[in-house]
Amino acid sequence: MKFGRREIIAAYVLVAPFVISYLVLFIYPTIKMVELSFTNAPLIGAGDWVGLANYVKLSKDNLFIQAALHTGYFVLLTVIPTTLIGLAIAMMVSRLNGWLQSLVLAAFFLPYILPVTVVYLIWTWMLDLQFGIAQYAIELFHGSRVAVFRDRYWAMPTVAFVTIWWTNGFNVLLFIAGLRNISQDIYDAAALDGASRWQMFRNITWPLVWPVTALVLTIQLILQLKIFDQIYLFTQGGPFNSTYVMVQFIYKNAFQLNRGGYAATVAVALFAVIVVVSVLQYQVLRVRGGKS
Structure with a gap:
């Protein structure tokens, strides 16, 4: 099928705003950040070219290594649990009908639309040592x-x-969309064959919802590697740097120590980790889904 000149021009006109925005707001800043990482520049202003000195220094920086390990620990605590919890909630919500389903889904999605500062206020109050209502549960199990x-x-x-x-409501919505794409006729046929609920989940639901699961895992991995807001508000990286993460390390060097070049080096390293890990994970998950 051949397109006329008018259709081609119209396509370029429609695509041009996105391409220009992408180049100006992402590609150009990324290139400048990489260039800055090879200098000793302050946050604002020019600096001298130092080559790979920043990267050599970064590889020996104990605080950076701690921040990288803490970020990885946070990823382990959140990515897989939030994915599994989101799937479980979506499966329960999908069994409801009408206004009750909408009400329950809205209740789970409501925290996602809250600003991080509101989340901070809610949970600092709930976990307050003297007056927090969540302390009753902690006292029950911890003593x-x-x-x-x-x-x-x-x-x-x-x-x-x-x-x-705070964030699981978005995952629930994605899983709900995936579950709704599975025809009820498949479950009815399996029920006629005497399949149990577990067999239906293992042989029908899980393989068919796997592409959504891979997407959720990848999105969560990218988001949690960039963790900063909650850490900064709740703990400021403490106590004793036990929650110090990579983006906070970038923030400290850029805005508190005025080391723009070194902060850019850390940002490049984090960017590379996010790209490599997320691409590898998505490819592995896609292959896994193709074999299931």
């Missing part, structure tokens, strides 16, 4: 109340829990 954001063992898991509560 005593805990200042969770000032305890190095509780701080990161607590921030991870709050993050799952």
